[in-house]
Amino acid sequence: MMNTSALPSMLDHTRRKSESDAAHPLLKVENLSVRFDGAPAGINVVDDVSFAVAKGRTLCIVGESGCGKSVTALALMGLLPTPPARIVGGRALFDGKDLLALPDRERADMRGNQTAMIFQEPMTSLNPVFTVGDQITEGILRHRKISKAAASERALEMLRRVRIPAPEKRMRAFPHELSGGMRQRVMIAMALANEPQLLIADEPTTALDVTIQAQIIALIHQLQKESGMAMILITHDLGVVAEVADEVVVMYAGRVVESGPVEDIFADPQHPYTIGLMGSVPSLGRRQGRLTTIPGTVPPAELMPRGCRFSPRCPFADQRCVSDPPPLIELSPGHRARCWYAPLELHREPIR
Amino acid sequence: MLRFIARRILIAIPTIIIVSVLVFTLQQLLPGDPVLTMAGEERDPEVLAFLREKYRLNDPVPIQYFAWIGQVLQGNLGISLRTDIPVLTLILGKLPVTLELAIFAMIIALAIGIPTGIVSAVKKGTSVDYAANVVALSGLSIPNFWLGILLIMLVSVRWQLLPASGFVPPSEDLWLNIKTMIMPAFVLGTGLAASLMRHTRSAMLGVLRSDYIRTARAKGLISRVVIMKHALRNALIPIITLSTLLFGELLAGAVLTEQIFTIPGFGKLVVDAVFNRDYAVVQGVVLCTAVGFIIMNLLADILYVLVNPRLRHAQ
Ligand SMILES: Nc1ncnc2c1ncn2[C@@H]1O[C@H](COP(=O)(O)OP(=O)(O)O)[C@@H](O)[C@H]1O
Ligand code: SF4
Ligand SMILES: [Mg+2]
Numbered sequence: 125m126m127n128t129s130a131l132p133s134m135l136d137h138t139r140r141k142s143e144s145d146a147a148h149p150l151l152k153v154e155n156l157s158v159r160f161d162g163a164p165a166g167i168n169v170v171d172d173v174s175f176a177v178a179k180g181r182t183l184c185i186v187g188e189s190g191c192g193k194s195v196t197a198l199a200l201m202g203l204l205p206t207p208p209a210r211i212v213g214g215r216a217l218f219d220g221k222d223l224l225a226l227p228d229r230e231r232a233d234m235r236g237n238q239t240a241m242i243f244q245e246p247m248t249s250l251n252p253v254f255t256v257g258d259q260i261t262e263g264i265l266r267h268r269k270i271s272k273a274a275a276s277e278r279a280l281e282m283l284r285r286v287r288i289p290a291p292e293k294r295m296r297a298f299p300h301e302l303s304g305g306m307r308q309r310v311m312i313a314m315a316l317a318n319e320p321q322l323l324i325a326d327e328p329t330t331a332l333d334v335t336i337q338a339q340i341i342a343l344i345h346q347l348q349k350e351s352g353m354a355m356i357l358i359t360h361d362l363g364v365v366a367e368v369a370d371e372v373v374v375m376y377a378g379r380v381v382e383s384g385p386v387e388d389i390f391a392d393p394q395h396p397y398t399i400g401l402m403g404s405v406p407s408l409g410r411r412q413g414r415l416t417t418i419p420g421t422v423p424p425a426e427l428m429p430r431g432c433r434f435s436p437r438c439p440f441a442d443q444r445c446v447s448d449p450p451p452l453i454e455l456s457p458g459h460r461a462r463c464w465y466a467p468l469e470l471h472r473e474p475i476r
Numbered sequence: 477m478l479r480f481i482a483r484r485i486l487i488a489i490p491t492i493i494i495v496s497v498l499v500f501t502l503q504q505l506l507p508g509d510p511v512l513t514m515a516g517e518e519r520d521p522e523v524l525a526f527l528r529e530k531y532r533l534n535d536p537v538p539i540q541y542f543a544w545i546g547q548v549l550q551g552n553l554g555i556s557l558r559t560d561i562p563v564l565t566l567i568l569g570k571l572p573v574t575l576e577l578a579i580f581a582m583i584i585a586l587a588i589g590i591p592t593g594i595v596s597a598v599k600k601g602t603s604v605d606y607a608a609n610v611v612a613l614s615g616l617s618i619p620n621f622w623l624g625i626l627l628i629m630l631v632s633v634r635w636q637l638l639p640a641s642g643f644v645p646p647s648e649d650l651w652l653n654i655k656t657m658i659m660p661a662f663v664l665g666t667g668l669a670a671s672l673m674r675h676t677r678s679a680m681l682g683v684l685r686s687d688y689i690r691t692a693r694a695k696g697l698i699s700r701v702v703i704m705k706h707a708l709r710n711a712l713i714p715i716i717t718l719s720t721l722l723f724g725e726l727l728a729g730a731v732l733t734e735q736i737f738t739i740p741g742f743g744k745l746v747v748d749a750v751f752n753r754d755y756a757v758v759q760g761v762v763l764c765t766a767v768g769f770i771i772m773n774l775l776a777d778i779l780y781v782l783v784n785p786r787l788r789h790a791q
Binding site for chain 1: 688691692695709710783786
């Protein structure tokens with residue numbers, strides 16, 4: 125679901141990142157590739173993905189369903205089911221340490237501590253047989269040497285911070301007694317209980333009522349500002365991107381097709397897929413409001429073109445696009461597009 | 477919750493009535509005249525008539541049923557035609573033996589079935605999982621009597637480690653009692669362990685795929701806690717129900733194993749009674765095991781709700 129209605133007003137304030145942040149990102153993902161057993165040879169579900177996010181900043185990953193956003197997030201958290209998933213390349217430097225190379229135990233020590241994650245499915249993400257309070261407390265006790273009572277007190281404080289009404293009562297509630305929105309608040313409380321430096325939120329509002337979505341995003345955004353943590357927010361909602369993102373990564377079929385500061389992506393999208401996403405396709409001379417209006421669908425793995433993965437749907441595609449994978453080209457500082465013809469206005473006239 | 481239990485008990489009552497009718501009717505269909513058996517060599521018509529009168533065998537069948545059920549409700553299961561001992565006394569005498577055997581067997585089944593089920597789910601697709609499944613399948617397909625005889629031949633006859641028979645009540649000699657119970661309990665227990673293992677495995681596999689397990693790992697919990705706390709606690713919900721049902725089956729179904737190890741429990745009581753056409757005893761035992769089975773079912777339903785917070789609050 126793409127929502128572009130709220131864009132212009134929200135883009136007014138500039139969010140150019142400072143030089144020092146760029147030089148010292150908290151998380152630097154380099155050439156991450158993930159493949160699933162049984163996939164055709166050489167076809168990675170996540171292919172050569174790179175991005176960076178600095179302390180206090182928000183990186184939004186956008187792209188249609190199935191393009192590898194969740195797999196990327198889970199790989200960073202060390203939560204991919206292996207097998208069938210396999211990280212076949214890349215690094216994820218967190219504070220200089222490669223997360224992907226850490227031994228299991230050290231990785232677990234970081235999960236829910238320095239790095240935390242919120243998932244798309246609040247209805248099923250809490251354990252049905254334990255109370256909300258126990259589930260939050262457990263995560264605190266895992267990483268902090270404090271008494272059970274102190275951990276429980278901290279859990280209660282977290283429930284207050286995520287603005288759950290009657291938190292004392294909710295501590296003793298089982299997940300099924302809470303609505304989806306309340307459960308997602310509990311998940312947020314759980315994720316933030318140990319004050320992580322990085323929060324990954326994977327479509328945290330997709331499963332919720334439209335009326336609740338804005339509240340949850342506002343809550344996450346505010347908690348992030350208070351704590352100064354870095355955030356990777358995966359979302360379908362371009363309105364949300366405009367509102368909270370500093371950087372944007374656009375993924376298509378497992379690859380980053382465009383990335384850069386949010387204002388560049390909105391004001392000057394360069395990849396044909398991003399242009400389609402934004403619903404403004406100047407060189408085609410008409411507006412497309414929604415992602416689904418880009419004709420065609422993502423090819424299945426067996427039919428994935430060797431070259432540009434977007435070529436079957438791209439109005440500019442030619443023979444080279446089909447046979448050779450385009451490089452990620454830097455168009456302006458921090459703004460990159462993976463297209464042979466970027467920047468488009470210099471190179472191409474629309475073919476259709 | 478109390479209302480749920482009350483409702484569930486009410487539902488059990490018609491079942492018990494139907495079972496009692498069935499037990500009674502089947503009994504009528506058994507071949508052989510019990511009076512002839514009782515009288516032995518005696519063929520004096522007057523004696524036979526007296527016996528028929530005494531045990532009300534001349535009354536119409538429905539009358540016989542109501543007379544019987546009326547007595548049953550007062551705790552009178554009749555008198556054994558063969559031994560003249562009240563059936564209830566016979567049953568209460570055997571109950572501890574069968575109960576002990578069943579409990580022993582259940583402990584063995586749980587101790588083997590659940591851990592192997594967990595391991596083979598966690599190690600799904602590995603040689604460990606494969607081996608556990610092969611063993612479980614053999615466990616399911618080997619008949620109990622055959623395993624029993626095999627054990628007697630090896631453990632008792634060849635190695636002389638455990639007695640093959642000769643039940644001793646625990647009050648008399650606890651250690652000897654345990655030694656005589658090990659093999660029959662093992663035979664019964666391994667059969668159940670196999671099905672417990674397979675159910676635990678599939679329950680764990682289902683649970684391990686769920687989102688809340690991913691959440692538990694996202695908290696940084698180590699695998700042991702994720703598996704033994706978060707996953708097992710959920711997987712055990714159906715397993716508790718299954719175990720209760722299996723226990724009910726154990727009470728009723730140990731006949732052959734008790735025969736092989738000459739354990740004087742229900743099985744032996746019922747087999748002796750059938751051979752002697754001792755109607756009252758067969759009726760009493762079958763009724764008791766059926767009612768016991770229904771009670772275990774009831775218990776299974778109640779436990780299922782008790783261990784499941786979602787249902788506990790819904791009731
Ligand atoms: N467990 C799995 N086994 C095989 N393929 C998977 C598995 N999980 C995800 N995939 C594949 O990985 C691709 C990316 O999935 P995902 O990251 O969940 O997409 P999204 O961008 O919607 O979050 C999908 O096309 C899906 O087919
Ligand atoms: S490389 Fe070719 S096919 Fe791919 S997006 Fe650019 S123009 Fe389209
Ligand atoms: Mg996803």
